[in-house]
Amino acid sequence: MLLKDIRDYQILFLGLFLVLGIGTRDWTLRPELIGVAIATSLATQSILSLVIGHWSLANNKGQNPNLRSALITSLGLSLLLRADHSTTMAIAAAIAIASKFIFRVGDKHFFNPANFGIISALILTPDAWVSPGQWGEEWWYGLLFLGTGGMILQRVGRWDTTAAFLGSYSLLEAIRNLWLGWTWDVYWHRLMSGSLLLFALFMITDPRSIPNSRIGRVVWAVCIAGLTFILRNYFFVSTAVFWALFALAPLSILLDVFWLAPRFAWQEKDEEAGVELLTPNS
Secondary structure, eight states, X not given: OOOSSHHHHHHHHHHHHHHHHHHHHOOOOOHHHHHHHHHHHHHHHXXXXXXXXXXXXXXXXXXXXXXXXXXXHHHHHHHHEEESSHHHHHHHHHXXXXXXXXXXETXXXXXXXXXXXXXXXXXXXXXXXXXXXXXXXXXXXXXXXXXXXXXXXXXXTOHHHHHHHHHHHHHHXXXXXXXXXXXXXXXXXXXXXXXXXXXXXXXXXXXXXXXXXXXXXHHHHHHHHHHHHHHHHHSXXXXXXXXXXXXXXXXXXXXXXXXXXXXXXXXXXXXXXXXXXXXXXX
16 A cells, blocks of 8 residues: 655655664664654654644644654664764754754744754764764665655655755766866765765755755755865865755755745645654655
């Protein structure tokens, strides 16, 4: 039976990636940390939705818990974030969900929650880290990510964002490769990263936090690609894509002012708290 909500496919695919990574990549990921991430995300979403619902009673507009969104966030954190202690994962998950309710302009949150939780954990805790190379460079991971990510993007209509990001970043890396006189195997080595594809297909394409208009999304994605290129090649930041998305997330609000377009909605009664794709990822 086909799933009715595309977010259910996101949850299915992200869960599959998690099982696949643990089974084939031998990640040092403890199951209890996954449980902490899921439980904390669901609890925070439920509590904050309840609070917002009480505040909105005067307008007869309550807030129902968007548990799909919270589950997507927790799976994204489990895929990307590593920590030595459960408290670190709990802090990351709680802050990730809270960011949707705090950093808003009108009815739109502009930070990708999973990305916000990752950056917050890196800044605020001493034992959090991200391993961008955890997927290695095997070609079949890329095919899997392209197939599953493509299915979701076809439904939500955000292929333009992925194409703009990957196209711009690939072009910048090609120019640098030519300038330095390197062989093309170096170029492909830098691009054939499972984590980069996950970011491009599941995190930067979050339809609820990225610019609403197509031209806005293209400009935004090109800017993120440019900042990623600079951070990676001139400041040697291995987690450049996450920092670039974090730094330029507020730009989506400005682009929405320049180019007006209807905001994306998953369904007619979509919860105001929104939902994100990987979550890196929702």
